[in-house]
Amino acid sequence: MKVFCGRANPTTGSVEWLEEDEHYDYHQEIARSSYADMLHDKDRNIKYYQGIRAAVSRVKDRGQKALVLDIGTGTGLLSMMAVTAGADYCYAIEVFKPMADAAVKIVEKNGFSDKIKIINKHSTEVTMGPGGDMPCRANILITELFDTELIGEGALPSYEHAHRHLVQENCEAVPHRATVYAQLVESRRMWSWNKLFPIPVHTSCGEQVIVPPLELERCPGAPSVYDIQLNQVSSADFTVLSDVLPMFSVDFSKQVSSSAACHSRQFEPVASGRAQVVLSWWDIEMDPEGKIKCSMAPFWAHSDPEELQWRGHRVDWMQCVYFLPQEEPVVQGSSISLVAHHDDYCVWYSLQRTSPEKDRRVYPARPVCDCQAHLLWNRPRFGEINDQDRTDQYIQALRTVLKPDSVCLCVSDGSLLSLLAHHLGAEQVFTVESSAASYRLMKKIFKANHLEDKINIIEKRPELLTSADLEGKKISLLLGEPFFTTSLLPWHNLYFWYVRTAVDQHLGPGAVVMPQTASLHAVVVEFRDLWRIRSPCGDCEGFDVHIMDDMIKRALDFRESKEAEPHPLWEYPCRCLSEPQQILTFDFRQPVPPHLIHAEGSIELRRPGRSHGAVLWMEYHLTPDNTINTGLLKSAEDKGDCCWNPHCKQAVYFFTMADPRAPLGGPQTVSYTVDFHPHTGDITMDFSLSDTLDDGQ
Secondary structure (H helix, E strand, C coil): CEEEEEEECCCCCCEEEEEEECCHHHHHHHHCCCHHHHHCCHHHHHHHHHHHHHHHHHHHHCCCCCEEEEECCCCCHHHHHHHHCCCCEEEEECCCHHHHHHHHHHHHHCCCCCCEEEECCCHHHCCECCCCCECCCEEEEEECCCCCCCCCCCHHHHHHHHHHHCEEEEEEEECCEEEEEEEEEECHHHHCCCCCCCEEEEECCEEEEECCCHHHHHCCCCCCCEEECHHHCCHHHCEECCCCEEEEEEECCCCCCCCCEEEEEEECCCCCEEEEEEEEEEEEECCCCCCCEEECCCHHHCCCHHHCCCCCCCCCCCEEEEEEEEEEEECCCCCEEEEEEECCCCEEEEEECCCHHHCHHHCCCCCCCCCCHHHHCCHHHHHHHCCHHHHHHHHHHHHHHCCCCCEEEECCCCCCHHHHHHHCCCCEEEEEECCHHHHHHHHHHHHHCCCCCCEEEEECCHHHCCCCCCCCCCEEEEECCCCCCCCCCHHHHHHHHHHHHHCHHHEEEEEEEECCEEEEEEEEEEECCHHHHHCCCCEECCEECHHHHHHHHHHHHHCCCCCCEEECHHHCCEEECECCEEEEEEECCCCCCCCCEEEEEEEEECCCECCCEEEEEEEEEEECCEEEECCEEEECCCCCEEEECCCCCEEEEECCCCCCCCCCECCCEEEEEEEEECCCCEEEEEEEECCCCCCCC
8 A cells, every 4th residue: 555655855845755665764764773783783783692691690690580671672682692591471561563573583593482572562561460461570671772872762761660660579580780970071173063163254354253142152062962873083183181080870770760860070180271072971780799791882992992893783882962051160189069860861060169968959950052053054054154264265256256336145045154254254144944943043043143133034934035035136145055955865955946946036147156166076995894884783692683674674675775774974984995986067147957867887996995985075176166065075095084164964875784794895997877866856876796706795
């Protein structure tokens, strides 16, 4: 059966109704679940197995039957580990039906159906007693409910309910304990992800400075954590102000509370500076003695940096960046307190000058943005706007196209291009903001810079502009970064082209469009770790999970197996196996053409390696001599190590689900076909390795 699904098209700006199979969402959810990625974490698997064996042994040594409750079982792996370790019976709970169905088959295939019961419910819905899902309480609790923040997947409420209703008092728990750590740092780079810096603009009349509104400077910022691969942040990008501080622990073998709480740690700063950012991570101890530990610590805080593991699974086991509500000076050796606050799902931090016991202000509410900027701009966008080199590129390009009588129209979400155009001498500047949040933010920025009467701001979708909105004037310079908040994939910002087409009637003779053109580029890469999210697992710690691999492959093949995915590749190291290649070009000087734009060709691989996929990105040519690159900035000539634009997500097209750990191959060729469909704004693509390449590459 077919159903109609509505979706907002980020490229064309229109709402489309598409005919989809009734199971479309189901298959999409499976395809993007990345369960195999989690199972590739061998360190995690080994530590869980060791902890489960130890817990079952402790229960058996007491002369009891080992009854296991496994919450969030996924493939059933941990339950199968428990039965193999000697557990008498396991109740494995999995709320996601496709995964629960797969777990039933995986458990059966591995011969454990008589000792493992898969329950397709949320753990809080499980019934207890005769005729219920569980006849009695379990005495071993096994879970993997953790995200980067530890508690963001609802671990605390789930544990709280389990202890009250599903497990025995003082049960064994794997993991047994979790501890959250924090470190206070000063970092201009990370602080630039949270605040708008003053932006100097050199003009013919001297230097002008774009300043942030006072509301933005005072705003505590976004309430959510910034998940990040801290191992990819250079130690030169931050100054350590404190030792690593254990902030709080949760003992999972005892009753857990999901109530809001705070935990204070007094310390003496190891250096003087401006406290801006809290870096945080956690570890889990699988046993009461703490001998079996799984750590998320970054390289400088890890007990054995040589043993660092890939941590990018399950809504990402990475590290956390938290921004303090305001930067504060700290002095080396002068005591201060760092306070970790949490509710049932979120953590946030504050600094406390006095003893928490003497000052009840240590319990502030969760920070919420009240300046609009953190609602409109995500953290990479803040970094992009604060990138002075990038701003200077726009200034240089504007100088070449602006004239004293230029009438400018800016069409990008929350962009400062309109301020640059004004300061560089445009006669009149209009800017379009299609959202209420963007409109309010730009009004504040204009007011802070005394430009509220100098720049005309229009709250309207650019396609709906009328001559009256532009005061009857014709536009001589159409500007875009282009950046739009609805864009996910690099080419979604081609929305600028559709806007340019829609406002064509408002452009005067000889009007200039900037950027003039754009191009789509690709390079073939070998990932150090990111291949895991699309690689089959096969056997995991001796258990056959091919059924899950097959399920994910079917979902990928269902409709959109030829789709690329957005990833911030500066966090995921890779090597270029080919030279970057231009695939498609788009001429913004002309309206969107009615015909398909087609490209096909081949990419020669110049370095040996495992070809995991093609990375794609956009380059915007502001003028013939000035290009904004959103992708590969440079690659080392010898090894091909990639340096990516840190403010943008690139698109990754994974080649296959074959085993990417197969032997290295020599230079080969990748063939491609790429099409831009102007009626839908979609870019479809197909990349294929040469037939002579091994199946595993």
